[in-house]
Amino acid sequence: MKGLKIDGAPSIDELRGTPGYPGIERARKGSIAFIECIEEIPCNPCETACLRGAIKVGRPITNLPQLDEDKCTGCALCVAACPGLAIYVKTYDYREGMSLIKFPYEYLPLPEEGREVELADRYGNTLCKGKVIKVDVSAKNNRTAIVWAEYPQEYFEDVVTMIRL
Amino acid sequence: MRVWDIVVVGGGPAGLCAAIEAAKNGARVLLIDENSRPGGQLFKQIHKFFGSAEHKAGVRGLEIGLQLLKETKELGMDVWLNSKVCGIYDDNVLWVVKDERKSFQVKGAAVILCTGAVENSISFEGWTLPGVMGAGAAQTMINVNRVLPGRKVLMVGSGNVGVIVSYQLLQAGAEVAAIVEAAPRLGAYGVHTAKVRRAGVPFYVSHTIVRAEGDGKVERAIIARVDERFKPVDGSEIAINVDTICLATGLTPLAELAWIAGCKFVFNRVLGGHVPWHDRYMATSKKGIYIAGDITGIEEASTAMEEGRLAGVSAAAAIGLIDTERLEKIAGEIWERLDALRCGPFGENRKIAKQQVMAGGDEQ
Numbered sequence: 001m002k003g004l005k006i007d008g009a010p011s012i013d014e015l016r017g018t019p020g021y022p023g024i025e026r027a028r029k030g031s032i033a034f035i036e037c038i039e040e041i042p043c044n045p046c047e048t049a050c051l052r053g054a055i056k057v058g059r060p061i062t063n064l065p066q067l068d069e070d071k072c073t074g075c076a077l078c079v080a081a082c083p084g085l086a087i088y089v090k091t092y093d094y095r096e097g098m099s100l101i102k103f104p105y106e107y108l109p110l111p112e113e114g115r116e117v118e119l120a121d122r123y124g125n126t127l128c129k130g131k132v133i134k135v136d137v138s139a140k141n142n143r144t145a146i147v148w149a150e151y152p153q154e155y156f157e158d159v160v161t162m163i164r165l
Numbered sequence: 166m167r168v169w170d171i172v173v174v175g176g177g178p179a180g181l182c183a184a185i186e187a188a189k190n191g192a193r194v195l196l197i198d199e200n201s202r203p204g205g206q207l208f209k210q211i212h213k214f215f216g217s218a219e220h221k222a223g224v225r226g227l228e229i230g231l232q233l234l235k236e237t238k239e240l241g242m243d244v245w246l247n248s249k250v251c252g253i254y255d256d257n258v259l260w261v262v263k264d265e266r267k268s269f270q271v272k273g274a275a276v277i278l279c280t281g282a283v284e285n286s287i288s289f290e291g292w293t294l295p296g297v298m299g300a301g302a303a304q305t306m307i308n309v310n311r312v313l314p315g316r317k318v319l320m321v322g323s324g325n326v327g328v329i330v331s332y333q334l335l336q337a338g339a340e341v342a343a344i345v346e347a348a349p350r351l352g353a354y355g356v357h358t359a360k361v362r363r364a365g366v367p368f369y370v371s372h373t374i375v376r377a378e379g380d381g382k383v384e385r386a387i388i389a390r391v392d393e394r395f396k397p398v399d400g401s402e403i404a405i406n407v408d409t410i411c412l413a414t415g416l417t418p419l420a421e422l423a424w425i426a427g428c429k430f431v432f433n434r435v436l437g438g439h440v441p442w443h444d445r446y447m448a449t450s451k452k453g454i455y456i457a458g459d460i461t462g463i464e465e466a467s468t469a470m471e472e473g474r475l476a477g478v479s480a481a482a483a484i485g486l487i488d489t490e491r492l493e494k495i496a497g498e499i500w501e502r503l504d505a506l507r508c509g510p511f512g513e514n515r516k517i518a519k520q521q522v523m524a525g526g527d528e529q
Contacts, residue, residue, distance in 0.1 A: 004351075004355045004358070005350040005355070006349075006350065006351070006368070006370055006469065007362065007368065008344075008351060008355075008359060008361065008362035008366075008368045009358070009359045009362040009363060010359060019201065036356075037354060037356060039354060039355040039356070039510070039511075040509035040510055040511075041215060041354050041356070041509060041511055042215060042216055042506050042507075042508060042509060042512060043215040043216060043217075044216075044217045044222065044503060045213075045217075045218070045222045045223040045478065048217070048218055048222075048223075049223075058356060059505075060508045060509070061216070061217050061505050061508075062503065062508050062509030062510075062512070081223055082356075083212065083213035083214060083222060083356075084356025084357065084359075084360070085216050085222055086356040086359065086471065087361055089353035106336060107335070107336055108424070120363060121363070122359065122362065122363050122367070123362055123363065123365075124362060124363050124364055124365030126391075135223075140413070142213070142223070142224075142225065143225075143322075144213070149508050152441075160363055161363045161364070163365075164335075164364065
């Protein structure tokens with residue numbers, strides 16, 4: 001893969017070099033936001049949305065969001081706040097052998113809770129099956145649904161979304 | 166002839182904000198728009214806006230549109246819809262044709278032109294086949310008229326417009342077969358390209374469309390790799406079965422009224438071509454004529470709204486409704502917000518281009 005400006009999606013190497021992308025070691029300790037925002041664009045709703053002050057953009061507002069891995073609890077308030085739909089919350093040890101992802105989703109129909117779906121990587125390739133745990137359509141999300149899905153831990157970093165229904 | 170304090174031409178994000186600021190400061194305002202509903206492109210913008218809270222970041226464009234319409238109602242200005250401004254004479258007199266049959270002359274002590282922009286097209290074999298359209302046209306069909314232009318789409322151009330419209334076509338239920346980009350790197354914000362890529366849409370950089378094929382309608386697009394001089398490379402053609410080809414190949418400022426009025430123009434490639442010269446208060450070289458939004462150079466709704474506010478306040482000051490001290494204070498605040506939007510790798514070019522326009526010189 002050749003990176004964001006050729007493929008359209010950020011590569012793992014590009015992501016790992018940015019201040020909003022936590023290491024897998026941190027994710028083993030509990031839920032945390034993965035901010036896949038690697039370009040300096042004028043935008044800071046993630047910073048405003050976080051009640052714990054775990055995301056810092058500061059000035060100028062083109063700074064990349066910086067995640068404070070100690071303060072972030074993985075509450076997912078930033079997930080629907082991000083206009084770029086570029087934040088996921090992931091939990092490595094959700095249950096035996098399984099991780100959990102909370103991802104933004106703006107397509108209809110929405111999946112039902114309990115349904116088995118196909119989960120995909122940043123290039124739209126199907127990686128594995130996952131089970132929808134919850135679909136959060138609360139008003140604060142302003143019509144961006146947040147889908148919770150569990151999936152095998154071996155795909156922890158690569159899963160970012162589901163195949164549309 | 167009827168006379169207003171301030172006449173605003175164009176009711177998009179820039180025009181609505183200009184009219185609102187002018188009316189807030191006590192001006193009697195006439196807002197003219199050629200469409201049946203004001204709002205310009207805002208009602209097509211179903212995505213959440215970027216920026217910070219003061220730029221209404223996180224709010225969807227259509228919600229911003231509704232909010233601005235509510236403010237115009239509360240302020241009680243005159244709004245003429247289905248009305249085209251066809252000419253502009255000396256002393257800020259406008260020729261308006263309403264409902265395609267009634268002709269009027271109206272005059273503003275100040276006039277603010279917020280006429281927006283028009284989509285660029287590129288020509289290629291088969292481009293007149295039904296199914297070839299501007300990306301903006303497709304966006305109007307899906308988001309305003311709720312009509313799907315086709316089942317399977319090729320997008321030409323990877324700037325924010327091309328990629329955002331591709332995303333919205335997916336949301337509307339179409340398939341986007343590919344996005345082609347003649348440059349070697351993608352143009353849009355990476356978060357936009359990432360959104361469509363993870364939905365399975367492939368990008369082809371250094372590729373262009375060479376031909377549309379089909380019997381009476383688009384059935385296929387032929388794309389090809391381009392060399393460093395953007396010429397298609399023989400033998401690199403790929404056929405993609407699509408029924409719709411959307412062109413997102415840039416925009417040009419709609420500045421005819423400023424030309425007719427005799428405003429001084431400057432050429433700036435970054436801003437989309439010829440744009441009227443203006444000062445830091447959005448005043449043109451013609452007394453009493455102000456501009457805001459895409460007519461001043463292609464940007465985004467967020468910057469258009471700020472420029473509109475600035476033009477509205479400046480025009481109100483010019484007719485004596487605001488004193489110089491207050492104007493300076495408000496202008497300073499608006500420029501701070503504009504500067505915040507025009508920074509970083511995507512904004513810096515526009516900031517420099519704007520400075521070139523205000524300095525009156527052409528780019529080198």
